[in-house]
Amino acid sequence: MFSANWIYNAWADHLRQALNGGCFEGGLSFDKDTLYLRFASNSKAYFTLEIKFLDGHLMILTSDRVFDSTDYRKGIVQFKEIENQPIYKIVNNPSDRWICIIFSNRMELWFKGFGKYGNVLLRKPQSPETLQIFRLSQKSDWEFQYPDITENHGQFEPLQEVQQIELSNETEINLVKIGDLPFSIPNLVEAQLQFIKKYYFYQAKQNITSNLEKKLKHLKKILLEANKRLADIENRRSNKELGDLILTNAHSIKPGLTKALVTDYYTDQRIWIKLNPELNAAENARKYYGKAKNEFIEISKLQEQVTVTKKSLAQMETSLNSALSATEFKSLKPLQKSNVGKSEPKQPDTLPYKIIEFQGFTIWIGKNNKANDQMLKLCLKNDLWLHAKDVAGSHVILRKKGAEFPQVVIDFAAQQAAKNSKAKTQHVVPVIATLRKFVSKPKNAAFGEVNVIKEEIVDAFLK
Known part of the structure; x- marks a missing residue:
């Protein structure tokens, strides 16, 4: 949304003025989507950039946040290699979406837009090698092909065209104005903050609904x-x-x-x-x-x-x-x-089994040995009974529906029997499968103990 090339160009011009003769104080992050970069200008005033990533899109903001020793203990220090390094110059291509800050030791800090593939990278002096990337999920950035910014090849054509941005509230942003206000970096930051606020609101609303x-x-x-x-x-x-x-x-x-x-x-x-x-x-x-x-x-x-x-x-x-x-x-x-959107109200423990659905079939999974016996009494004679072979585990009942049980449904039910048994750590678990009418409860037997008259073995494959 705010990664148009002309916005990067405006930020590059602003940073050249704000950071002229300054140096990099340090970087700090508290999560994977926010990066703070603190600079000191030649007047000893501090200037902090807040780099925000929304669905991978890089947004440049300014911040008044002041960090103390507690923040440094809780956060992660970023780009330590360029701490206290004076800024040599700031380079950008007006027709592209990147900004490069070059330091006196010739290390380069890159702000890379490129839509949802935004990132901040630290590059070795005059080398294709990348030393550090902020968004570690963007593994391809370790092999990023940097534009040529050497003295002989770093001259870029001036900005030719500005594509106007229109926000959902019909606010228009261009090089002349931001809504009813004149274009300026402070007004741009305010517009971006309002956009971020709405973004997080709709994200929270979507998660809850x-x-x-x-x-x-x-x-x-x-x-x-x-x-x-x-x-x-x-x-x-x-x-x-x-x-x-x-x-x-x-x-x-x-x-x-x-x-x-x-x-x-x-x-x-x-x-x-x-x-x-x-x-x-x-x-x-x-x-x-x-x-x-x-x-x-x-x-x-x-x-x-x-x-x-x-x-x-x-x-x-x-x-x-x-x-x-x-x-x-x-x-x-x-x-x-009330955590209504995060967790389901707890259901009363009214049945001796858990219920899951698979391809239109209902599967019961016994909760304990006593519940296994209760479940055995509640199911019908042509339901399919399953249990991991020769190990303790839950009884599983595949409820009858139609003439036959599809093999894919039997395999899924067998996996449930294996997962709810002492053999759940194995890769392949043999599971007994038989109709309920072939399962009987011996007199005076312990909870969960049964006799099986007729059985087939199904191999349950666990990941």
Whole structure:
């Protein structure tokens, strides 16, 4: 924005006057985007340049900041090789975007514009070698091709054309005026400071709104999953009713059956009920009552999560609307102070698993051994169960959707099982994958301990 060649030319003329007969006192920086360069003029007055980089664009400002010993302890000293060196001359090409300050030891300090590739470089005397660069991310600047500024080749054509700058508030900047004010370096600095203030405001606003939108999207996914799970439970047959039907028809249920055809007195129809052949009718009924108890607990937790998530969504939407309508920093401060834009309101620990989405599939990851057992009771028989082989780790459930699980989704779920296991530091982790119906919980087994009847091994590749 402020890296036009004529602005560099104006700064070069200003520096020739301000630094005539002066020397370089020292450089200091506190972050990667701001550099302070302090000079002393021949009248012993101090003159400080503040070099600012906005998205890589170099902007030259002046500063009244005075540095003390604390600043030097906290900051990083820059360009120590030219400290206390008198200024020999200042060179620039009116048609280009650079300024070179040459010192009495013939070292050269370059201000390089070039759009988002701006930088400040220190060059050896009459050599192509670069001693130091300020923006270390610009690695190509170590090989920067310096313009020829020797006495025989350093004569440049005068400035031919001035391209006017127009700011978003319709302020026009050229060599004659800056808005309604005459052009001068102090007025240019003020215009740049106003631009920087707006730049940081819109950057902060963008960060806050972007974070809020991500949090909203995540909360909506959680709400959708919870409501979907509640609907699944509501639409399937109650486990308590199935237990009641088994007890009612216990006299006709013979031992060793895998299923029983009974009269459903709720609907006056005959239905099949799945049984465990190793249990009698009363024990099978107790098993269904146990499932009903877990079902009731899950419903309570899901309902609590729906309530809390809806409240968080409402608060987040209010904050997002406030951020979108903000026109100054003062309006953003409440959002920054409450960290609404930085961190998501903590969700209650209502479910025994974490939820992630991948290519439209839902994946559950158990939070601990006890949670692994709870999760096993909540999933369905055709969901895919995964666990890192022969090591401790979280149970992972890939929820059933459609006829088959795509291999890329299985691989991703296997990676989650590997990452949440003791083998997470390995590059390749074997992971057991099988349908939930082939996983059983032994009687009196420890939390998280299961038997797997049928399994396949999937190699999970970790970076």
